[in-house]
Amino acid sequence: MxxxxxxxxxxxxxxxxxxxxxxxxxxxxxxxxxxxxxxxxxxxxxxxxxxxxxxxxxxxxxxxxxxxxxxxxxxxxxxxxxxxxxxxxxxxxxxxxxxxxxxxxxxxxxxxxxxxxxxxxxxxxxxxxxxxxxxxxxxxxxxxxxxxxxxxxxxxxxxxxxxxxxxxxxxxxxxxxxxxxxxxxxxxxxxxxxxxxxxxxxxxxxxxxxxxxxxxxxxxxxxxxxxxxxxxxxxxxxxxxxxxxxxxxxxxxxxxxxxxxxxxxxxxxxxxxxxxxxxxxxGRYHFDGHRACGVVFSPEETKKHNGICPKCGKKLIIGVMNRVEKLADRPEIKFEQEKFYNTYDGRVPYYSLIPLDEIIAEVYGMGVAAKKVKEEYVKLIKAFGSELKILIDLSAEELKTVADEKVVKGIMAVREKKLKIEPGFDGEYGKVKIFSEEEKEDLKSQKRLF
Ligand SMILES: [Zn+2]
Ligand SMILES: [Zn+2]
Ligand SMILES: [Zn+2]
Incomplete structure (x- = not known):
């Protein structure tokens, strides 16, 4: 075993x-x-x-x-x-x-x-x-x-x-x-x-x-x-x-x-x-909408519009959230307290994660292909052995021994689910932001202080 x-x-x-x-x-x-x-x-x-x-x-x-x-x-x-x-x-x-x-x-x-x-x-x-x-x-x-x-x-x-x-x-x-x-x-x-x-x-x-x-x-x-x-x-x-x-x-x-x-x-x-x-x-189909029309709706908004796109008048592409709502016979699950992993009534727990290179890219305000992002990624993998160990297992203290402090903050923010997310729809990936613009400014000024 x-x-x-x-x-x-x-x-x-x-x-x-x-x-x-x-x-x-x-x-x-x-x-x-x-x-x-x-x-x-x-x-x-x-x-x-x-x-x-x-x-x-x-x-x-x-x-x-x-x-x-x-x-x-x-x-x-x-x-x-x-x-x-x-x-x-x-x-x-x-x-x-x-x-x-x-x-x-x-x-x-x-x-x-x-x-x-x-x-x-x-x-x-x-x-x-x-x-x-x-x-x-x-x-x-x-x-x-x-x-x-x-x-x-x-x-x-x-x-x-x-x-x-x-x-x-x-x-x-x-x-x-x-x-x-x-x-x-x-x-x-x-x-x-x-x-x-x-x-x-x-x-x-x-x-x-x-x-x-x-x-x-x-x-x-x-x-x-x-x-x-x-x-x-x-x-x-x-x-x-x-x-x-x-x-x-x-x-x-x-x-x-x-x-x-x-x-x-x-x-x-x-x-x-x-x-x-x-x-x-x-995910690319979480909410409802039309990509070409720039229309993105929650299931409730779709209901209000009778499933019709206000821009082009055609039927909206119905996403996953709405479809689950339709077939579900239990209310939305509210977790008692926000934990790093989610479980409910004895079910298999799950971790919600963001890939490490995306966290690093977000923290640095760069694309995932940027040289600095890749260098930090490689440094962390070499030091700790694997990406999933970094995202799930290691404590902030352990991570801090090698990782950039801002990156550690980013990893911890994901674990604490302190995120701003724009849901995906009609084939468009959702966008996850770990830090608000304000927090990003704070991070920059902290850097200036050092
Ligand atoms: Zn497939
Ligand atoms: Zn496949
Ligand atoms: Zn449309």
Whole structure:
């Protein structure tokens, strides 16, 4: 048994709009600097990527793999990483079927993650998916495949494989999406819904929003980066305390559902320690609006305008917050006191974080690509070992021994949730400000005093 962090959803360089650095060599070393022990391979449906996985990985613990020594590159700290890889893929299902609620035929667009314990299972799944559509054109293939059919293929290939609906609330491509989705797991997966033991919350929703739906009490909530470039892995992730193996991870996820954790004993024994989350407002679909019209509305404002954009007169793009509001049967969750982590009624706790380079950039009033920002980042990783350790574990006193005092203030402000956030909407990322303009002036004058 060991405590470790896992990021189970990323995309390789063979997916659209991804960085060239999304290869095994870079993922292996970046995971170490981030503090991630288990990294998704992503994209196992893609023939070229799968060939790379088979060539460059070798078996480690049951169901996990590691990069062969000859492919290792040094981390920022200069060591060689010991990252484990976990076979994963994402499929975009676009299909029409009768709506279970209205009976009308309509189009659904749902993204699902697939996890597999071995390459034989991957091969079986790929053969069947390859009959339905082209797996070569995109690392995340688009298939005209009903989610129930996808489930049939995956569980027939191996009952130990898993399907997890991805970024469950985003409007255009998810199981509960306002533009494309269903109202329940049962509607989407039919007889296979009993096999769906977890959902991915996605960047625009956090666990507390999902806890408002009693119909989700049977599923666990996982969080992953869905990253398209190596430096952004781990921006959302899962902390487990379990055996390092495929089954260890799957069982740990299952143990995280509210119903599984009902007894205090189960909570103490739980192998699902916590998740690491974005502030959901930072996600691209938190609020409603129109990007082109510059209109951004809270769910209440949208209601006032009957869902219509006052600028162009068309329907607003309904975001995650509004959609949760619609399907929820519990009131908004108010935490008793603001802690660094959030939990409620025995549920898996979560940390709300901002990536370290973004904190440093905000503190210095520069972009994340600025030289000074990168230098501070590298200095901290070299001194403390990993980004997630810096963001979660170390005290202000420990951080101060190396970090710029202003950066320490920034990290502490995130932990205390002293932030100003403009929510994201219609594809536009939200903006998080750690310091107000006034506080920034204060920081500058403090510097002048020194
Ligand atoms: Zn997706
Ligand atoms: Zn994805
Ligand atoms: Zn508009």
């Amino acid at each position: 060991a405590k470790f962090i896992a990021d189970l959803h990323i995309h390789s360089k063979y997916s659209r709009a991804t960085s060239k650095d999304m290869d095994l060599e870079e993922l292996d070393r970046w995971a170490d600097d981030k503090g991630i022990s288990v990294m998704a391979t992503g994209d196992f449906t893609h023939p070229q990527w799968l060939a790379e996985l088979k060539e460059k990985l070798e078996p480690a613990e049951p169901g996990l793999f590691k990069l062969k020594q000859e492919y290792k590159r040094p981390t920022i700290k200069g060591n060689l990483a010991d990252t484990r890889f976990f076979l994963s893929a994402e499929v975009s299902s676009i299909y029409s079927r009768q709506s279970p609620s209205t009976g009308e035929k309509r189009v659904y667009r749902v993204h699902n993650l697939i996890f597999a314990p071995d390459f034989e299972t991957v091969e079986k799944i790929n053969v069947q998916l390859g009959w339905i559509g082209n797996l070569k054109s995109d690392g995340r293939p688009i298939l005209g495949l009903d989610c129930r059919e996808l489930a049939k293929i995956v569980f027939n290939a191996n009952p130990l494989a898993a399907i997890i609906p991805a970024h469950a609330w985003t409007p255009w491509f998810s199981i509960f999406g306002s533009m494309s989705g269903f109202d329940s797991i049962e509607e989407c997966f039919g007889e296979y819904s009993k096999n769906i033991f977890a959902l991915e919350t996605g960047l625009s929703s956090d666990p507390a929003m999902n806890w408002r739906l009693s119909k989700l009490d049977n599923v666990a909530l996982i969080s992953n980066s869905d990253s398209h470039s190596a430096p952004r892995i781990g921006r959302e992730a899962n902390i487990f305390d379990t055996e390092l193996s495929y089954n260890g991870i799957i069982e740990a996820i299952k143990s995280g559902s509210p119903n599984q954790r009902k007894s205090a004993l189960n909570q103490r024994k739980s192998a699902f320690v916590a998740t690491i989350e974005f502030f959901p407002e930072e």
